Amino acid sequence: MIVAQIAQLSTFEEIIQLTLQGLALGAVYALIALGFVIIYKATGVLNFAHGALMLVGVYVTFSLVAGQIPRVWPISGLGQLLPFPEWMSWWTGLHINVRFPISVLLAIVFVALLGMLIERTALRKLVGQPVFAVVLVTLGLELVISTMVQSFWNPLQKAMPTPFPVTASLRIGNLSIQWASVWAIIVMVVVVLGFFAFFKYSKYGVAMRATALDQEAAMAMGIKASTVFGLAWALGGAMAAIAGAMFIPARLAGFISFTTVRFSALNAFPAAILGGLDSPGGAVVGGLGIGVAQVLSTRYLNPVLADLPVSLPNFHLVFPYVLMLLVLLVRPYGLFGTEEVRRV
Amino acid sequence: MLEVRNLEVVYNDVILVLRGVSFSVPDGNIVALLGANGAGKTTVLRAISGLLGVHNGEVTKGEVTLNGDRIDDADAASIVKRGVVQVLEGRRIFAELSVDDNLRAGGYTNQNRESSDQAYERVMTLFPILGRRSKSTAGYLSGGEQQMLAIGRALMSDPKVLLLDEPSLGLAPRLVQQIRDIIVDINSHGTSVLLVEQNALMALGIADYGYIMETGKIVMDGESAKLAKDADVREFYLGLHGEGDERKSFKDVKHYKRKKRWLS
Numbered sequence: 001m002i003v004a005q006i007a008q009l010s011t012f013e014e015i016i017q018l019t020l021q022g023l024a025l026g027a028v029y030a031l032i033a034l035g036f037v038i039i040y041k042a043t044g045v046l047n048f049a050h051g052a053l054m055l056v057g058v059y060v061t062f063s064l065v066a067g068q069i070p071r072v073w074p075i076s077g078l079g080q081l082l083p084f085p086e087w088m089s090w091w092t093g094l095h096i097n098v099r100f101p102i103s104v105l106l107a108i109v110f111v112a113l114l115g116m117l118i119e120r121t122a123l124r125k126l127v128g129q130p131v132f133a134v135v136l137v138t139l140g141l142e143l144v145i146s147t148m149v150q151s152f153w154n155p156l157q158k159a160m161p162t163p164f165p166v167t168a169s170l171r172i173g174n175l176s177i178q179w180a181s182v183w184a185i186i187v188m189v190v191v192v193l194g195f196f197a198f199f200k201y202s203k204y205g206v207a208m209r210a211t212a213l214d215q216e217a218a219m220a221m222g223i224k225a226s227t228v229f230g231l232a233w234a235l236g237g238a239m240a241a242i243a244g245a246m247f248i249p250a251r252l253a254g255f256i257s258f259t260t261v262r263f264s265a266l267n268a269f270p271a272a273i274l275g276g277l278d279s280p281g282g283a284v285v286g287g288l289g290i291g292v293a294q295v296l297s298t299r300y301l302n303p304v305l306a307d308l309p310v311s312l313p314n315f316h317l318v319f320p321y322v323l324m325l326l327v328l329l330v331r332p333y334g335l336f337g338t339e340e341v342r343r344v
Numbered sequence: 345m346l347e348v349r350n351l352e353v354v355y356n357d358v359i360l361v362l363r364g365v366s367f368s369v370p371d372g373n374i375v376a377l378l379g380a381n382g383a384g385k386t387t388v389l390r391a392i393s394g395l396l397g398v399h400n401g402e403v404t405k406g407e408v409t410l411n412g413d414r415i416d417d418a419d420a421a422s423i424v425k426r427g428v429v430q431v432l433e434g435r436r437i438f439a440e441l442s443v444d445d446n447l448r449a450g451g452y453t454n455q456n457r458e459s460s461d462q463a464y465e466r467v468m469t470l471f472p473i474l475g476r477r478s479k480s481t482a483g484y485l486s487g488g489e490q491q492m493l494a495i496g497r498a499l500m501s502d503p504k505v506l507l508l509d510e511p512s513l514g515l516a517p518r519l520v521q522q523i524r525d526i527i528v529d530i531n532s533h534g535t536s537v538l539l540v541e542q543n544a545l546m547a548l549g550i551a552d553y554g555y556i557m558e559t560g561k562i563v564m565d566g567e568s569a570k571l572a573k574d575a576d577v578r579e580f581y582l583g584l585h586g587e588g589d590e591r592k593s594f595k596d597v598k599h600y601k602r603k604k605r606w607l608s
Contacts, residue, residue, distance in 0.1 A: 203448070203452060206441075206445050206448045206449050206452070207449060207452055209438070209440075209441055209445065209449075210438050210441065210445075210446075210449040210452075213438045213439065213440055213441065214436055214438060215398070216395060216398050216432065216436070217432055217436040217437070217438065218438075218449065219394075219395060219398065219420045219421070220393060220395060220420065220424075220429065220430050220431075220432055220436075220498075221424065221429070221449050221450050221452050221453075221497065221498075221501065222420065222421045222423075222424030222425060222429070222452050222453035222501060223421065223449065223452050224419070224420075224421045338440060
């Protein structure tokens, strides 16, 4: 992406630089994967609609920051964006450094509620049904939600105002890393630490873990499964929204591309599986690892593979899946996935 | 007082499992519910604690009341809040959580900081072993310790009525003794206990009153001392036979007489 700058660096510096960029990308993957794992662990649902939740997060953030809302009615007006009404003009007048974080917060709330709504309406009735049925429902939801996003927000590239100018970078010696990436990493660390503290120490965290292990026993303790399910989906949705809000400035320089967002979100699945589907920590490590691997492979593997007799351009796009397969060959339950604890 | 009146439970809309079960657990008592496999003992407990839904069962007739209030239509969480908590058969501890986290999960409904600390202290005095192993993964405890954890976890919600499903299952005789003493100890602090057991000797040894179930009905009840003396109970549950306790071989029983019916 920032090829011009890295040309002057030594190989070692270049690797560090690319790793930092990879960590920023990995932070996005890590958050999506973490949300995915939380939902899987607490409710047993493999949520393939998770990428779609991120899409919603991205576009809701865009709408709020840019002050443009999609026209929902009449149907023929789909894809049209209307500016905020007159009395909201104070909002678009706000400084972007204030407007952006508030918009992200609102988007987080919106997507969290959307997650809870999906769980309540589409998945609650499917508790105890075959995994296959549940997976297909989430796949269907992915299609429905992303198609709706596509038709509400005209999918052409949109510029989202962000507080991070493309040129603003943090410089350490010869290295430079964009502020958007630095923030992505910081936000990821804060969210992940916050989540783990919540998961480990709070009453609801214990309830979530207990329900994940044995739903009936948890119910016998007075833990409401519906509360835990709703909470898991809200957390997952919130993390997807945060990931989306970080992805646009850090990786796309503020330009929203529907397909890029949608397919990047898919990379969180190999991240989650590689880390171990039932391990939140594994999701974070897997996400970061895949981010770094992808950026490094773009730089070092792509040129080599493109020169092969059978040319393999854009190998970095499938590299996460290759990595996942390699890890699964050695550890079938993922890097940190637990084998069943059993007294012998 | 926990009362069950004329309870009828159906699984999957067709399988009639309880056919009019009535009994009561007076405050501060230990009541034993005995019966062979498949008699419906566990179903009775599920109906009381609101866990029938998980197994696709429902109460079709009758009622469960706690101190006069109906609880058969309430959900599991609110039943626990009202002070009725069930210890599931087969311990069902959260194997991957630490002992402490298991106990915290048990105290989920206990909103009050002070009373949950008290409950924790009480569990620690009852089961010192859990205090020593508070950080270890629950799945690696021994069978007896796991049963203690399961009971301790239930006590964390400070219940008025404790429903115990087969607490002696799979435990060595010595541990059965220990669990038995613990149940008596818990009861002596004012918690009523409904004890479902296959180990009739143990159950009748500590219970005030006993009920015997067979194929979804209560076929016999009485003071546990009286039940323990009953010839049929002695034969079928205690493995003892009539006067002089002479061993009887099934060889000597005519085929058509082997199937014993109660009250017939």
